[in-house]
Amino acid sequence: MAVRLGNRWGRSFAVSRRGLTASLIFVLAGCQGSGIGAGDVGLAPALAPTPDAALPVDAAVPGCTPAREAWDTSVKPIVERHCGTCHGEQPLYGALYSLVDYDTLFLPAAGYRGQRVVDRITARTFSQTMPPPQYARPPYEDIDAIAFWASCGVVNAVPQDGLGLVASAPVWVAPAQATAGLPSFDVRAGGHAVAPDSIDEYVCFTVEAPTDADRFVRRIEAAVDRAEIVHHLVLLRDYEHTAPDGVWPCYSMPEGSDYLYAWAPGQDAVQFPEGGLRIRAGERFVLQIHYNNAQRLPDVVDVSGVRIYHDEPVGTEYGMVAIGPLSFQVRGHAETKATGNCDISEDSTLLAGMPHMHTLGESFEQKVVHADGTETPIISLTGWSFEDQLFYNTPTTLKPGDRIETSCVFDNPGETVKAGPRTQDEMCYNFAYVTPPPSSRYCDGGGEPVSGDVVYTPSECLLPGAIEAPNQxxxxxxxxxxxxxxxxxxxxxxxxxxxxxxxxxxxxxxxxxxxxxxxxxxxxxxxxxxxxxxxxxxxxxxxxxxxxxxxxxxxxxxxxxxxxxxxxxxxxxxxxxxxxxxxxxxxxxxxxxxxxxxxxxxxxxxxxxxxxxxxxxxxxxx
Missing domain, CATH: 2.40.160 (Porin)
Structure with a gap:
């Protein structure tokens, strides 16, 4: 059964206006939704809000005043249930407005000339940019109730398949509370001042773990301080100690680092079932926080971060490995498929993973090809969204002779792009927790015989008289x-x-x-x-x-x-x-x-x- 998530859910909705149907899709505004990185770490800076040019401006029925009584009795509970975490009485996580106050709904929507907040509720619900993917998708009946009320009875939702991020595995969910008695330490921002005009600020903090001996990380959870301005955060492991010390602006992951955890509103902690992830004395972490002070709050100082619960190094040891093609090119003005193969040489278990591409990604697939030729799927994603990158629960048993095949499809409207860590590069990895810990941080190659033959086609850049088939x-x-x-x-x-x-x-x-x-x-x-x-x-x-x-x-x-x-x-x-x-x-x-x-x-x-x-x-x- 597919789990439907995303900035554009697996099911989209058309707008039916008693004989008139139009696709009601707008670019994101207000509370920006959830994501888990900036630059290489996963999130692009927010776009300036502009309505879809193909949508009639009157589709949201401007000037209509939805009934207060219906709001209080029927619609407000729906909005509170699906939108209240960010857009409650006190807006949090970068949200600009409360959506549970009737009077606020009729204020002008920032960045959308001629539209009110109530009009944006309908638009963002239909465009499936809200709620964020970490939350359960609202049922069709709730979408229809919001649309019908906000349009004064003019607009109905008509289900329409074909759009959205669709994942074949569920999000990795941890127990609500950490195991009692576990010691912990925090990796925090340490009092970072966020200016009133700071709308998209990405800041990294390099912190050394306060441990003098090997420990097992058992659980990682967010510790959010100023929820009004913290949009998301990411924890990375600085393997090579190449990250700058202290506080620094960051839009790409530092070289020699790997993802460990990502949080956005609605994302749970991660917790290993038993055992954990080994850290050593002198281990360094990089905490990245995306700040969004959309409310322009003055004098904001934040100490958000993550809490890491740890224990004696006893039990199953896990490690992280990036499974996927290391070196590839995404050709310009074309669709490209990049594929990597990871050969399995010992009994292993894959616990969970976070598929990762950049902005050109369209779909992701990872599967096990067994020695007898049969296949076992690990995870597939379609309708890729750069901003919606999560850890998924993918328990998979691996045997010697198995091969993990990872494929990414990219659609590149611009010039040729190479693989690399920067946002303007591309990646095709599943950052996976596995046991026993792998000997390498990356796995690509092996399993499938490689002929090494080079396929060559003369390019358009050559001058007349080019060689058709150069020798290898x-x-x-x-x-x-x-x-x-x-x-x-x-x-x-x-x-x-x-x-x-x-x-x-x-x-x-x-x-x-x-x-x-x-x-x-x-x-x-x-x-x-x-x-x-x-x-x-x-x-x-x-x-x-x-x-x-x-x-x-x-x-x-x-x-x-x-x-x-x-x-x-x-x-x-x-x-x-x-x-x-x-x-x-x-x-x-x-x-x-x-x-x-x-x-x-x-x-x-x-x-x-x-x-x-x-x-x-x-x-x-x-």
Whole structure:
């Protein structure tokens, strides 16, 4: 049975006006709904409220005065039940208005010219941006009662399927109270001043755990201080101690960190059934809080945070692993599916997980493919919403020979986007609690045989006379210093990639120790130099095998075309690119007669990895 959640529930509603039907969908305003992160951590800044242009302005029946008696006896209890947590007598969690006071309903709605608060109740209920996904979806009868009352009997709700975030698993729910007698410590904001004009402020606080020995985290729960202005909060674990100290603005997760907990109005605590998550002396946490002082309250100082209950390290130990493709590209102006495979080598149990993508995500699916070819679903999400990311209860037994397949579908209307931690990048992970704790923080690769063959199609950025099918080359891996690129004279022609080298400072990457003997990178590529223009087109397949089992597979295409500029550095090629986008670019290079070597760098694996591709001029070129 599917659990329907979200900014746009799995069931949408049309507006029926005695013969007139219009889709009543508006952009969010007022209490912004629930989400669990900012930038990489999950939430985009709020959009300026603007009505849907396709909706007639009079659809909300402006000027209509709904009956007070019906409000008091029938409608107010419905609104209190579904909206009262944020929009009660005292607005909380960034809500601008109380929705349980009859007179307040007829005030002008901020940001919506010509509309009142009562009109927005109908609009946001129909658009399914309220209530937030952590709350039970109001039944059709309640939606219809609100619409009929607010429109003075003109509007009825007509169920209409097809929109919304639909999850195949329930949200992970903890007991109401922590186990009696457990010690705890708090990770808090520590007296952060929130200005009256602070509408979307994302602040991080780095805190060291007050423990001098190993402990098991048993439960994590929110400790909200100034509920009027706290919209949501996120707790991350700073594995690599790379987060800035103290207080700092944050829109992306710090490198080397992982999600542990997320809270928004309606979200419960998380609690392990027995045992827990190991923390050690000197452990550091990052608390991110999204503040929204929509009421413009003066002199607000907040000490919100989370409370972490812990115990002796006895019982089942859990760990967190990010399961999904590490390296991929989302092609511009297209729909892309990214898939990763995680090979299971020991008996394991997956307890719960939080699927995570960024703003281009459309759907998420994770399943177990067993050794005999049968499949067991873990979780699927459709109608993805960047703001509605939760931990789901997904108890799954895993056996050696099983493979977890994770797939994300992205719809990208803009330029090509790569995988990475920033909001403008993309991700495709399920941040999962598993036992026993995995040896790596990431799992991608293994299970399914990988041919390593590179699929190549010449790109539109190439000049006339391009090679249709360049030969495939295999990279060599090198540790330590790489050869210096010294520049040189470029000769017009069409060049085919004939070699590629991968250079690393060390095999010890942030994601783990690289097994050089089992890792490989294959590539097909070409470049053209014609009349001051340079075009390059390279497709690669990489398989990074980590010591201890996990592996990362990815396919990538890099294509550019631009005009040569005068470079102040002899060994650096300066280009003004025109394809696939206009921007400046600089590439270290070495030209030696009929061969040219270019260098690019990637930090996808957490450390800089340098790629030196060598191209040889074809005799049949221009």
């Amino acid at each position: 080359v295999m990279a060599t891996f090198h540790i330590g210093e790489r050869a210096e690129l010294t520049g040189g004279l470029l000769i017009d022609g069409t060049y085919e990639m004939t070699a590629i080298e991968v250079h690393l400072a060390s095999a010890a990457l942030t994601i783990g120790e690289l097994d050089l003997a089992s890792s490989y990178l294959n590539a097909r590529g070409q470049m053209q130099i014609v009349g001051g223009e340079v075009a390059s087109d390279v497709a690669t397949h990489v398989h990074f095998q980590m010591a201890g089992g996990p592996a990362f597979d990815g396919d990538r295409v890099s294509t550019t075309r631009g005009r040569l500029l005068e470079s102040p550095v002899p060994a650096v090629l300066s280009l003004l690119l025109s394809c696939p986008e206009e921007r400046a670019s600089e590439l270290p290079y070495r030209a030696n007669g009929e061969t040219v070597t270019f260098e690019t760098v990637s930090i996808d694996a957490g450390e800089p990895i340098y790629f030196q591709g060598t191209y040889t001029r074809r005799p049949d070129g221009p």
